[in-house]
Each structure stands twice: as structure tokens, then as C-alpha cells.
Amino acid sequence: MSTALEGVLLVDFGQYLAGPFGPMIIGDLGAQVIKVEPVTGDGMRLAGKPFFGCQRGKQDIALDLKTPRGLEIALELIARADIVHHNMTAGVANKLGIGYADCKRVNPDVVYCNTWAYGLEGPLARFGGLDPLYQASAGLEYEAGAAHTGNDPLYYRFGMCDAANAMLSVVGSLAALYHQRVTGEGQELWTSLMDGGAVYSSDALLVNGEAVPRPRLDQGLHGIDACYRLYPTQDGWIQIAAVKESQWVALCGVLGVPELADDARFAVADLRQEHRAELEALLGERFAARTSVSWTHALDDAGVPNEIPLDSLGGELVLNDADNVALGMVAEYEHPRMGTMRQFGELVQFSDTPAPTRTAPPLVGQHTREILEWLGKDAATIDDLKAANVITWPGDDYPWIV
Amino acid sequence: MGALDGVKILDLSWGIAGPLGVMLLAEQGADVIKVEPPGGDPFRAYSGYAVWNRSRRSVTIDLKSPAGLEAMHRLVDDADVLVETFRPGVTERLGIGYDAMHARNPRLVYLSCPGYPDGHRLAQRPGYDALIQASSGQQWEQPGWRLGPIFLHMPMPSMGATFLIPSGILAALIARESTGRGQHVRTSLFQGALLYTTQIWQHVENADAAFHDLMGKSYPPGVHQQFLFECANGEWVHTSVMSGLTPTKSQDELLGLEDAPEPFAFMALSPEERDAFTQRRREQYKTHRRDELVAMFQEHNHAIEAVITAEEALGAAGTAHPQLVANGMVATVEDPELGTTTQMGVPINLLGTPGGIRGPQPLPGQHNREILGPLGYSDAEIATIAGGGA
DSSP states (O other): OOOTTTTOEEEEOOOTTHHHHHHHHHHHTTOEEEEEEOTTOOGGGGGOHHHHTTOTTOEEEEEOTTSHHHHHHHHHHHHHOSEEEEOOOTTHHHHHTOSHHHHHHHOTTOEEEEEESSOSSSTTTTOOOOHHHHHHHTTHHHHHTTGGGTOOOOOOTTOHHHHHHHHHHHHHHHHHHHHHHHHSOOEEEEEEHHHHHHHHTTTOOEETTEEOOOOOOOTTSOEEETTEEEEEOSSSEEEEEOOSHHHHHHHHHHTTOGGGGGOGGGSSHHHHHHTHHHHHHHHHHHHTTSOHHHHHHHHHHHTOOEEOOOOOTTTHHHHTOHHHHHTTOEEEEEETTTEEEEEEOOSSEESSSOOOOOOOOOOTTTTHHHHHHHTTOOHHHHHHHHHTTSEEOOOTTOOOOO | OOTTTTOEEEEOOOTTHHHHHHHHHHTTTOEEEEEEOTTOOTTTTSTTHHHHTOSSEEEEOOTTSHHHHHHHHHHHHTOSEEEEOOOTTHHHHHTOOHHHHHHHOTTOEEEEOOSSOTTSTTTTSOOOHHHHHHHTTHHHHSOOSSSSOOOOSSOHHHHHHHHHHHHHHHHHHHHHHHHOOOOEEEOOHHHHHHHTTTTTOOEETTOOHHHHHTTOOOSSOOGGGGGEEEOGGGOEEEEOSOOSSOOSSOHHHHHTOTTOOOHHHHHHSOHHHHHHHHHHHHHHHTTSOHHHHHHHHHHTTOOEEEOOOHHHHHTTTSSOOHHHHHTTOEEEEEETTTEEEEEEOOOOEESSSOOOOOOSOOOTTTTHHHHHGGGTOOHHHHHHHTTTOO
């Protein structure tokens, strides 16, 4: 049985994160992904762990695009590709000879995707940039830190805008590929870190130019409503989500303060928001009196949505959780240097088309030879290219940690 | 024309991930019908709903009545995609489960996105975003102004699922081009949360402590937090050491710190000396106004952004972010309930088949007659299907 994207070839010229992560996800959906890497290595390899986060499942050819023979090989790959994907800054791909026009010449119906920092055109289009800048421009840092309370703004630790840019490029590339399969026509598309950040703040809205208030964090970063937040307990924490009226009433009962449900100050959700600080103090006092586990049992029994926040020990408990493993949500593979690796597995699952067999993030040029053989190069040509430093593959003196 | 012209989607979802994920497809040309219960989607009053539910039509159907269920089945017969976000087992009880719908329409791509995957021990627990932030371990990963779990203002599990939903649908539509058959595509908010762990959660057998420490959580918050600087008037900027361009003056020179050590000399200083200089640098930022600093840094090829609110980015303070405007991401939408609104534009740019906003959020049942009429239903029957209203 074939994978969902069986037969789709993506050629990935991306480096760092926002470029390569999208191709990794398209590979997870079953496409074949060839990473074209400089012979000097992807700059992200020096960082180790983040490099591992966006490269699994790919085949790797290390190629010097700045040599005529290197470029020629790249164009031979592009000629066979369904999707070409990269995150080079303005003008770089054109200068290298792998701009959309170059690719279209060798492959008229190719889908060509560029993930920018800022965008295709405009006052800042020439700039590259790092993920947190767009957390700033999208309002994420302001809200994450509760800066309106006088706190410092705060960045999210998860590469939010890199991920958004990458995932928008997945959606865009697959929409363009679907269109190509239906009509035979390829096209160019782009996404950006800046626009990715804006997606996260897309509940922001102006009416007649005026901001419509959105829920905001409290100064202690516990939540956005007295009934939708974290509370410290006697021995830890609990997250509650009493969003329906019936759940609010039940919550008051469980906490042993049923009179609050009848208190005029807290009669409806809007009033509870208006008197939030008072209510949080009253509820907080009750939560502090018992342990997290005793609260979660009592809240479950009363039908009040809640969870104890998990300290996963840096993900280890999630990646070794029996249910997660059984359901395919954990991937395991062998890296030639780093041993057995685990990372998240299937994020999307298909009833009829199975997930691909995943392989570890490749070494620099790990598949150079077999890809060139697939392109029809003979052994003498391959050795000659290696001697001329147009290509490389891992030897005994492999200098990278990953 | 849009890339997804001719793709018909029935959107039974609510919350964030379903509506917003479907929006990404609607604005590339898919024809989306939002199927709402009598009285409308109960979450319609939520912040963001006017944006996340735009570019589609609305039909109200009482799935608990035989007439409503029959109408739903007839819509399925002509659909390419169905999207639902019920807890596992609910669609089967309603009579619109995958097996039954697939039997009616074998080409249907049926996407399910509950809070947790079917078969997981948490599958029947409530699936509100913050609960999954907690149970998936994400709150514990975020640094903040205190120890312990930090509430993520940005609804991370839902946002991850927002991207996984259209990705899964498109992969299945592409597969259908060769197999001729649709299938059941499943994701969840829990899997959406996992998407964001890609850089930070890896079990690596031979990794040393330094490998993990590089991306570890720290208290107080580290790494990128060091590049946030307070300016005059309590405003802030976020700077970057990397812009892809060659700077024409150093950041320290621009700040007025002409005697600043070169980067390598700085790294050679003792920790105390470095802290002292960093403190001086922070004080120097406070002598500059935010917007002047941004203009000056950019003029000299340094990447920098002002720390603003999302509403400021859209223009609430007078001027929208100029690059966001250039990207077509500041859109004016006439909303039937709110009036003239400014909201996010289309974040995916297909140059051959440009997307676009196809209209504001519909009113509940606004298109009942337009959608159900051609199926042969009379006005009286449509009222019954809609649960007596409309």
C-alpha cells in the first residue's frame, strides 16, 4: 500500500528551521524529500538539537551550487521534482541559478515555494530575520508576558513563527500541487515568518479602526479568566476550564463555596471577568487548601473540565508514554552517530494510506552517491566530482556533531 | 481562479483549529459550507470568530431530527471533504460517522480533529485548548516570570492543529487523484501541540548534557529574551544578530556606545565585566525612542522589530505595520454584525492562482435556502431541517 503522497518528490534547498521543517512534514505525509545541502553543511548543524528537529526522513546530497557542475546536478534533480522548496533571502536563489524562472525552464509544471522572513516585496523584503522578531511584530511577546500589566514582554520558546511559516508553506505547496494534478499547471508561491506570526494573532480585530478587546493574561501568567486558568494547589498546580454556566456552578460546589454561584458580582461570565481579581483570590484560596490529585478527582466527579499540568521531563515522559507509542505518535529511528532517537511521530493519520517508514536526520551528503547513481552518473564521474569538491559524503574525518 | 476551485467542504467544526484550518483552504478557492446546529455555533461570541469563520456559507441543520440527518446525508453525497471536531464516538451516535459517510460517498475525505486521538486514555476528557496545553506538557516547557507551568496566551495546541487539518485534507485529496477514493484523516489538538516540540523534545541516546542544555528551558527566561530591550517611555524592541545583510554600523555604535568591545573581545571578558557592559547597553536603549531606533537600525541593515500589540500591527494606533500591509495581510472586511472591520488577510500567496477573502463570516443559517433549495427542499421543509428557525 502506498503513502498519501507516494510518488511526490520534493527537493529541499532550505537551511536553518523555517525552510527545512515544511519539507520534513511533507515527507511525514509520504513524499520523497531530497535535501540539497552545501558541502560546508547546513548552518543549523552546529546547533545540534534544532537541526535534528527538522530533517528526519530526508535523503541528503551535499553539493556546491556555486560550481557549474554542481548547479547542473541541482537542475537535474529539479527537473524530476514536483515541489522545489527553500528559504533563501531575496535574490539569492536567482543568483545561484535556481530561481523560479530557472526551475521552470527545466520543469515547466513545477511547484516552487519560498519561505521568506518578511515577504516577496515591500519595505523590509530584503531582510532576513529570526523567529522572535515576528513574535514581536505579531503582538505575541506583548501578550505572552502580560506587558499591559507592566511586565516585560516575553518570547515563546517553541519557534512559533518558524513553525507557522513552515506549515503555511506545507498547506500552500500541497494546494498548488493539487491544482497541478488537476490542471497540469505549476506555479510559484510564498509564505513568511511575519505572516505566520499574524496567524497566531488572527483573533485581533479592529472595528472602525478601534481595537476590540481580547482576553489577556494576568500579571502572574496563570490564564485569561478566573474560570480558565492555572491555580497553585497545596502541592502543585491545576488548570481549570469551567467555560459553561453549569460548570461554573459545579466549580463553586466542589470548592466548598456554593454561595459564590449566587453572588451578584459573579452572576454571568462578563461580570466574572469584570471582578476577575476578586474572584481569583477567592478561588485561589480554596485551591491552595488541597492537593492537585484530590482536586482533579473532585472536579472530574462534578463535571468541571480540568487537568494537572504535566512536567514531562523535557518531553521524555510523552515520548515514552505507552498510549502515545501505541497510537503511532512517537517515531523511533537509529542515527549513525547519536544512537537511538525518539521524536514525535504521526501528527496526521490516514485510514487507507500508511505512514512512511521514517529514517534519522541524514549526515552531510549521506546519500550523495546513490542520488547521483539514480541520476545516471557513473562511478568515474562521481569520483571526479568528489575530487573537485563539487560534492561530498561522510568520511572518517566527519567534522559535524550531527 | 483559486487552486482549490471545485473542492466542496462541509465544515462541522467549532473552536479555533477547525474554522481557521478550513479558512486556509476556503481562501485558496474551496467552497465551504459551515454546518451549524439550530441557533448557530455556540462559540460564535468568542474572540476571533468573525475572522476564523469568514469566506464560507452557513446552513443550520438539526442533526438530531430525521429530516436534518437526511439533509446532511444529501450534502455529503455531493461533498469532497467533511471536517468535524467532536469527541471520538459522537459522529457515529449522530449518524454521520466515517464508515456510514464513506459508504454513501467513497470519494469523501473525512477529517476528524478531536482534542485527543481516538483510542488514547484521555480521548473522552474535555478538549479545551488550555487543558491540552497542560496535559501535553507544553505549559511546563514555557519559561516565564515565575517557576512552574505558564499559561500560553497563544492557543498552541489549536494553532498546531489549524495547520495539520488542511495539510491532511490536501494530502488525501492528492492521493484521491490516483486512487479515486477518499479516506478517514485523523489529527487532534494533542498532535497539534506536539508539532511545536520539534526543536526541543528529542530523546537522543548518545547526546550529552550540552546537547540538551542548548535548547533547555531556563529561569529566568534565556536565549532570545536577551535581545528584548526596553526603550524610552517603557516601549520595547526585539533585535537580532542576523539580518542576512551587511550592517553599515554596529548596533552599539548606533546606540551611542562607541567604546563598545568587538564581539570577540566581548566574549573574552569576565562574566562580571560582560554583565556590567550589558547593563550599560540596556540603559543606553532607554535613551532612545522605539520608533527612531527601529528606523535607525533598519537603515543600517540590522533586523529589528518594535514590540507591539496585534491591534497596533493592524493599525489601531494609526499606522499598520508597513510590511504587513505590503504582504496584503491587513484586510478590510464588511462584517454583517460588526460593521467595517480590519483583520488578517490571506497568509498563503499562490502567484499563479491568487487566493482571496470570499466574504465575511456568515450569519447562522444565512444560506439555508440557497444550499438546501437546490436539493429539492421546500421552505417549510428547510425550516424543519434547521430546527424550526431560519
